[in-house]
Amino acid sequence: MTFVEIVGLIGAIAMPFWNIPLILRIWKxxxxxxxxxVWVTGIWICxxxxxxxxxxxxxxVLKTFGIVNAISFTFVFFxxxxxxx
Numbered sequence: 579m580t581f582v583e584i585v586g587l588i589g590a591i592a593m594p595f596w597n598i599p600l601i602l603r604i605w606k607x608x609x610x611x612x613x614x615x616v617w618v619t620g621i622w623i624c625x626x627x628x629x630x631x632x633x634x635x636x637x638x639v640l641k642t643f644g645i646v647n648a649i650s651f652t653f654v655f656f657x658x659x660x661x662x663x
Contacts, residue, residue: 583639590643594650601657610661622655 579587604610625648632644 579638586639587642590639591646593643594647597650597654601653604657604661608661609663610658611663613658615658615662618655618658622651625651 600613604613629644629648632640632648635641635644
């Protein structure tokens with residue numbers, strides 16, 4: 579792997595983990611009222627629609643990002659729905 583691919587792979591793995599503070603904030607407050615259900619649903623659907631293309635990609639950065647992002651944002655999606663009042 580080249581340096582650029584390694585750096586890209588680190589970014590692909592790290593970026594979806596920025597969803598963790600959002601999930602923790604929702605859990606702590608026991609509310610997701612400030613997050614649009616339409617927005618989170620739209621983003622989640624788009625992430626899932628892009629996942630097959632990511633999986634079939636020969637690019638390891640795109641493949642890794644697609645998988646990690648789908649898993650991470652699925653947690654966001656279900657957390658937002660769970661704490662919706």
